[in-house]
Amino acid sequence: MHGRIRTWGPGALVLLPTVLLLGYFVYGLIGWSVNTSLTGRHTARRGPAEYVGFDNYVNLFGEDRFLNSLKNLGVLTVVFILGTLVFGLIWALLLEKGVTGEGIFRSVFLFPMAISMIASGVVWGWLLNPSQGDEARGLNRLFGIANLDFLQNAWWTGGSRWTTMASIALPAIWQLSGYIMALFLAGFRGIPGELREAARVDGASEFKLYRHVLFPQLSPIALSALIILGHMSLKLFDLIYAITGPNQFRTEVPSVYMWNTLLRSDMAKAAAISIVLLVVVAILVVPYVAYTVKQESEE
Amino acid sequence: MSATAAAEQPASKALRAKPPRSSIADGSTRLSRTVRYLILLLFLLFVLMPVYVVIITSFKTSADTSAAEQWSLPSTWTLEPWQKAWDILQPYLVRSLSLAVPGAIIASLLGSANGFVLARWRFPGANLVFAFILFGMFIPYQAVMLPLRTTFQTLNITQGVPTLLVAHVIYGIPICTLIFRNYYATVVPNEIIESARVDGAGLVQTYLRIILPVSISGFVVTLIWQFTSIWNDFLFALFLTQQSNGPVTLGLAALSGGQKVDYAASMAGALITSFPTLFVYILLGRWFIGGLMAGALKG
Numbered sequence: 001m002h003g004r005i006r007t008w009g010p011g012a013l014v015l016l017p018t019v020l021l022l023g024y025f026v027y028g029l030i031g032w033s034v035n036t037s038l039t040g041r042h043t044a045r046r047g048p049a050e051y052v053g054f055d056n057y058v059n060l061f062g063e064d065r066f067l068n069s070l071k072n073l074g075v076l077t078v079v080f081i082l083g084t085l086v087f088g089l090i091w092a093l094l095l096e097k098g099v100t101g102e103g104i105f106r107s108v109f110l111f112p113m114a115i116s117m118i119a120s121g122v123v124w125g126w127l128l129n130p131s132q133g134d135e136a137r138g139l140n141r142l143f144g145i146a147n148l149d150f151l152q153n154a155w156w157t158g159g160s161r162w163t164t165m166a167s168i169a170l171p172a173i174w175q176l177s178g179y180i181m182a183l184f185l186a187g188f189r190g191i192p193g194e195l196r197e198a199a200r201v202d203g204a205s206e207f208k209l210y211r212h213v214l215f216p217q218l219s220p221i222a223l224s225a226l227i228i229l230g231h232m233s234l235k236l237f238d239l240i241y242a243i244t245g246p247n248q249f250r251t252e253v254p255s256v257y258m259w260n261t262l263l264r265s266d267m268a269k270a271a272a273i274s275i276v277l278l279v280v281v282a283i284l285v286v287p288y289v290a291y292t293v294k295q296e297s298e299e
Numbered sequence: 300m301s302a303t304a305a306a307e308q309p310a311s312k313a314l315r316a317k318p319p320r321s322s323i324a325d326g327s328t329r330l331s332r333t334v335r336y337l338i339l340l341l342f343l344l345f346v347l348m349p350v351y352v353v354i355i356t357s358f359k360t361s362a363d364t365s366a367a368e369q370w371s372l373p374s375t376w377t378l379e380p381w382q383k384a385w386d387i388l389q390p391y392l393v394r395s396l397s398l399a400v401p402g403a404i405i406a407s408l409l410g411s412a413n414g415f416v417l418a419r420w421r422f423p424g425a426n427l428v429f430a431f432i433l434f435g436m437f438i439p440y441q442a443v444m445l446p447l448r449t450t451f452q453t454l455n456i457t458q459g460v461p462t463l464l465v466a467h468v469i470y471g472i473p474i475c476t477l478i479f480r481n482y483y484a485t486v487v488p489n490e491i492i493e494s495a496r497v498d499g500a501g502l503v504q505t506y507l508r509i510i511l512p513v514s515i516s517g518f519v520v521t522l523i524w525q526f527t528s529i530w531n532d533f534l535f536a537l538f539l540t541q542q543s544n545g546p547v548t549l550g551l552a553a554l555s556g557g558q559k560v561d562y563a564a565s566m567a568g569a570l571i572t573s574f575p576t577l578f579v580y581i582l583l584g585r586w587f588i589g590g591l592m593a594g595a596l597k598g
Contacts, residue, residue, distance in 0.1 A: 007422075008422035008423065010420070010501065010502035010503070011416040011420040011421065011422045011425075011502060012416075012422050014412050014413065014415075014416045014420075014502070015413055015416055015417075015428055017409075018409065018413050018432065018472055018476070019428060019431065019432075021469050021472065022431065022432060022435045022469070022472065022473070025443065025447070025450075025469045025470070026434075026435040026438060026443065026470075029442075029443035029446040029447055029450070030438065030442050030443060032443075032445075032446035033442050033443065033445060033446055036445065036446070046449075087342075090342075091339075091342060094335055094338060094339050094342075095339075099335065099336065099339065105339055105343065107581075107584060108343055108346055108347060109342070109343075109346055110580075110584075111346075111577065111580065112346065114527060114573070114576045114577055114579070114580040115531070115573045115576065115577070116530070116531035116532075116533065116548055116551075116572065116573070116576070117531070117533065118531075118533050118548045118551050118552055118572075119548075119551060119569040119572050119573050120349075120569075122551060122552075122555040122565050122566075122568070122569045123349050123352070123353050123566065123569055124349065125555075126352075126356075126562060126565070126566070127349060127352065131366070134366070134367075135366055136366060137366050137369055138352075138369065141366060141367075141369050141370060142348075142370055145370060174345075174346065174349070178346075231437055234439065235439045235440075235441070237441075237533070237534055238533040238534065238548075241533070241537075241552070242552060242555070245556070255439070255441055258441050259537075262445070267445065270445060271445055273441075274439070274441040274442045274444070274445070275442060277439045277441055277442065278438060278439055278441075278442040281437060281438070281439050282437075285434070285437040286434070289430060289433050289434055289437070290430070292433070293426055293429060293430045293433065296426070296429075297426045
């Protein structure tokens, strides 16, 4: 027993600070937020507050504004994930067999990823200017110059929920498609060349080669991409803040709504929104983490 | 293969691997190659379009930014917007730099030690600890933000750079640990560790003599990753600091928000803010991709 502790002890000791820090700053604080969300603390004042159970949650789900933010989030996530996956996959497919100047294409496609969402939001907020006709600015002006006036639209300021949230998703797609391209490209390059050879020898057409041989090999990467994009989209905040400003009902999602609630110092409600957000993310991520860890321990 | 396993296969290497060559005459004709290049060029223009307007706008006088002239080159080139943005952003840039550099180094060192233990000095229950750390990577920070602010007030840590530094280090540990864990699992053969153990080397000796010397590329990845994500962070900055002591994303948001926006200065500001991460990305791009893949899941 003593020997065992001697071998394992130091390792456990190295991890101890991390476990304590995360134990408090992740799990402890989540507990704290849950606790606040169950109280009637609707001011910034501290001190003991009465428990109201799940009232805050019940109220949230009965509130149009919160439901609106959830619907916005749903639309945003669908458009963003689909758009980014499609663009990323197309770019990877175009590059995967190797083209002259591949490095340049790759770098350019990837560079928006290095930029903060605030900086890109500042730029896209300008590009998505809603003015049309003679007053058109940004992208609308570009459409005018290119004689594509019919494409001019009010972006996030008018139209349906889908146009609004797709306008928000567009910059996010611009930023992250390159990343998905890199993931898929690395995936393609990781597939042994013999596999292609074998399929070709067997007389498979290019289409069948991709459909039956290459794409199935990429499905784990696609799953990762889905989780990454999904959880980024659920937490998206900076971009909306920079493009529309925080206080816009049209583009409000839970993370932004939480900030607005906080500005009114409604602690319990803000905490409840943040916990709903956590639960939504957890539904996506927990099975994935469990799966990853299980797979790793089997190796 | 999960995202974490994807990291085990250094992405930069996978991307540099030669694209597969077909010995059989390729189905793709000259025409389809031309089409492929054309499509790629169109995408290139799409990605670079915002860059073009940002650059030209940043050199325009305010008279020049009228709707009709938005996409044309400046009639007179001026550095005034750059001067204005620089004057406003300078103190923010200094704060961001003094935050991102130590933040990246400290989290990387902790991640390296943790990663070593989790990959090569395992103890019973190590997987549980791994899952515990991994989940910390995914949480929406909104769920901890309110109590985090209270905690910092209670601990009496000075608002501004110190608070953000503590937060970024703590919440950066999971991703750094994951990257190093995967890195050590592939780079360092278990036999070397075993034989060092047989020779009586303890954990600290093994780490310093065997692990640290081969850790350079691991550190490059985590340092780039941490630097970029600290530099680009907006959420922590907004929740935990004031405009007077915040980092550069907060400065840029202030410069570009409000009623009367100076577009030329905003664009110059967006560029100034993006230079450090772009510089890191251009200089160390190959590792950046590796870091993105390894750090796949942090958003």
